[in-house]
Amino acid sequence: MCGVGRRKSSVARVRIKPGTGKLIINRKELKEYFPLLKDQNQVLAPLKATEADSRFDVVINVKGGGTTGQAGAALLGIARALSNFDESLERPLRELNLMTRDGRMKERKKPGQRGARRRFQFSKR
Known part of the structure; x- marks a missing residue:
């Protein structure tokens, strides 16, 4: 089965099939791709919530964004x-809020300004 996940500017294409519990991300092991424990726990959260961490082989192809967004x-x-x-x-999965997409995105830079919210310094004279 397939699933697509998005967060910020990251997109993850996920394929699961019955297996022994292997988890591959962009042809690397989980601990090799996500060295931080918080990112590893975040990726494993849905598998642990459904007690399926040893029942499925998971292959993930992820692009864009940073490590937290990709996780x-x-x-x-x-x-x-x-x-x-x-x-x-x-x-x-719904009870643990794992099926909800995080809709927060980076706000775009506006024309005539230094950034999304930052204005040029005001000079009275």
Whole structure:
């Protein structure tokens, strides 16, 4: 089964199939791709919530953004793939808020300004 997850400017395409619990991200192991423990826990959260961490092999292709955004995208992609695989898994994922897309994006730079919110310094004279 497949699932797509997005966060900020990151996109993760996730494929799951019944297996032994291998998790590959961009042809690397989880600990090699995400060295920070918080990112590893975030990616594994949907598998642990449904107690499926040793039942599925997960292959993730992730692009764009930084490490935290990519981990969030992978989380949503895995949750959606599990939900597509078995409808009964959707309820525990929703209860832990793992099926919700984080809609926060970087605000665009406005014309005539230094940044999204930053203005040029005001000079009275």
